[in-house]
Amino acid sequence: MDSMGDKDSMGVTNNAYELDHTDLRRSNPEFNNKTDYQVDYSHDHDLSVDRRETQENSEINKWIKRGLHLILQIAIVGYFVYATYHYHDINEYDCKYDSSIPLCGIRFCTGYGMLVLLLGFIYLALFYYLIFKPKLGLFLHKNYLHPAAVKWHIFLRKRAVSIACIVLLLALLVIYLVFETKDEPKKLYSLVAPCFFILCGYVFSTKRSAIKWRIVITGITCQFLLGIICIRWEVGRKIFECLGNKVATFLGYATDGARFVFGDYLIAEEVFAFAILPVIFFFSFFISVLYYLGAMQWVVIKLGWILQQILGTTVCESVTAAANIFLGMSESPLLIRPYIQKLTKSEIHSIMVSGFATVSGTVLAAYLSFGASAAHLITSSVMAAPATLAISKLYMPETEVSQTSSDTIELEKSEDASLLDAASSGASNAVPIVLGIIANIVAFVAFVAFLNGLVSWLGMLIGHEEVDFEWIFSKIFMPLAWAMGVPWADCDKIAKVVATKTIINEFVAYERLGALIDNGEIKARSAGIATFAICGFANPSSLGILIGSLSAMAPNRRGMITSVAFRAFIVGSIVCFISASFAGILLQEEEQQVVYDKIFAKLAHRNATY
Template identity: 25%
Template sequence: MNILMGIIGILFTFFLAWLVSSNRKLAFKKWKNIVILLALQLVFAFILLSTGAGQFVIEGLANGFNALLGFAAEGVGFVMGDLMVGEDGGVADVFFFNVLLPIIVISALIGILQYTKILPLIIRGLGILLTKVTGMGYLESYNGAASMLLGQSEVFISLKNQLPHLPKHRLYTLSAQAMSSVSLSIVGAYMTMLDPQYVVTAIVLNLFGTYVIVHILNPYDVTDAEDEADVDDNPDAGKSFFQILGDYIMDGAKVAMTVAAMLIGYIALIAILNQVFLLIPGMEITFQDVLGYIFMPLAFLIGIPWSEAQQAGSLMATKLITNEFVAMLDYTAIADDFSRKSQAMISVFLVSFANFSSIGIIAGSVKGLHDGSGNKVATFGLKLVYGASLVSVLTAAVVGIFA
């Protein structure tokens, strides 16, 4: 049954992408690339979710991030002092301390990897490998690898020399990759709210899923002349070690504070909307309940049982209109209400930057590097969220086969 619902979910996702395709005939011609990329998604989903080797890798990554969170707690504890002590004498259960502030430490480590040229080497190597299977140019392959490790703002810095020369369709692909990925600096934060195996699986599957959706929704061919990539994979060249370290520490702090501000604003606004709906005579459901009913058919068609589809749809919609952290916090409160399959599918759906607020972040980041390119990104903002959300839907449908 899982396999049948998974196939239905995958085909339904393809149909939703094809409906808004910029070139439906060319999309059909990309079927070989789509099949290869989908096969890679299925293989990696099987390895990560159903094999001992996959579990070993995930356990190692989870232990590594847990260790980093422990080290981060030393720094947070020194600054926050008694605020870190709970009523029982243990560590206080404060989201800002335990989940957001550790982002600073992981960001600092990313800076060290950048300075030592380890991170650029990894990204360039993955980019070269991806060119063999994606059916796209090196620039799209390089950016796909970079998006998997860097934030949706930082990833465009290495492409600053290319941005002025890129047509709209290639900018769409690069932006979709940034929105469908997550930043390495916040992976540890995700792992405090979701099962690590689903976080890792989502990151890997979203990488290939973005190319699948783009081949359908935004198909194009790249000539050798167009693919002469002038990539600056070391934008921090010339800076000293402590300059780079300080920059990345401050970047991590900005991310932590930005997420905190968004959580305060979005959670409060949702609470207000929920209350407004309850004040309407005869209305006994909240704003989030309504969103759940709207997204309920989508959740069911990709494989989530009908009895759980309304709650799942509510979480999916919450992520779309707010951000993944808000949805994850809502999910952790009701996770036990779902079957294991639904837990897996919802978890992987939540792991990406696909939401409306990301339009402004990506467009603003690109605009800061090249004004004209930023304006182009802003014109396809809604289609960008649509495509990136379909990547999450496709990942959830694939995971549902093995959950």
């Protein structure tokens, strides 16, 4: 009570003081004239004026943006209308509903058809993100799609349901294989390699009791289904052929920059370091721009989410597997750099397998220059995405609890200050990549030449001069080539290509494969199988590069990284061999011959124009 009284009296006293002080100020004119006690309203007036001007400027800027958008839309629509009129005008037939030519003869991979696809995709995306998703999409996801997805996942987790789904899936695959190989039963030989490697995975698994067969079977099935879509299904094959041609055309523009810097002679003679490798500068430049804009992160996180939902793998390994479709083995882990410290041993193993089992877009042009099919290279990387997760979880299953989740992960953003800075740094960052490729090729080719000379000398002493180091490895890899579906007559040559990729690198392997195709020494289907088999970074130099890059991102995990590196190297190679086996089932000799005839005709025309 006393304290309450003290507080009340204090409050009264203070109020009285304030009232007395105010009265004193009012009654004393000299006191009123002192500027220290005058209330200055001019500052508030200036603030209100500034605020009003800011609002007006914001409104003006908003209307300017709307006006620019309107002008842009009018220009795009006007251009499309004129392009449509021009396209109709240059065609010799009338576009009618009952026309025998589908879609009025529009070729969606070139010219007007590509314009239709691009504009359709852009406006469909704008409609989805600006209108459908905020107005209706979020409501549908919250009230219907998400609850249905949760119930579906719970339903699939039931043991009986999982077993039934797996049995049904395997039955459908068997039925498809019967129809696919009824005219060429020898194609079934291609199943030997996948079955052998799956058996080896079970035998040499770090913990067989922890293997999640749902991930393994679903991942390998997705790999085969992607192969059917991209290779066997006519529409899918045309889409990937178109995509491959566009990628090849896009990367081909790097030749103009290389010719300007190095001159026509080095480009015309196709000197590897000057005519082929400069494309890495161009592609790195482009990827860095996409990374700065956030487009690369968006695509990768969406693909990673799809893999995570289908396979049930963790978010970091799923995102990295998706990123390796586009990026290299050193660049893709950068997307999850803050989380590498928290990854489990199995997750690090999966990330390394993803790097070894794919190639990056920066080196595609080099392979294309040797005669590789762009469609096959892209298809191989796409097929490898689910397979790397499946096979890696077979050889090293998860035994720990993941410390990352889709709710907590946030992909790294670009540190570049502007778009121009991103473009410049992207090109500059490619310098060590190019120098590393040159250094490794020189060193490893020289070392293998030394081993060839040494083994050849030893063979000469016993009367077998034909024996060298690569000959020995080719004989070791011959059963593997046969198990992937290569005809026995081509097994020796394909085995030597696979051995070259394993002990040197894929650049030299593709160069030798291109020479075999160009000289007609192997069948086109065998060449296609080999293209898939060597489409990965699993070679000794890449092993050191990946260990170094991951160790730099997580120094305290270096011991764990080095302990799983060699196993990941082997498993990454196995993923490529399984993709090649599935390609062996799906590829057709006649179709492949047409593909390679076109490729080498195009290369011959390009060389003739230089």
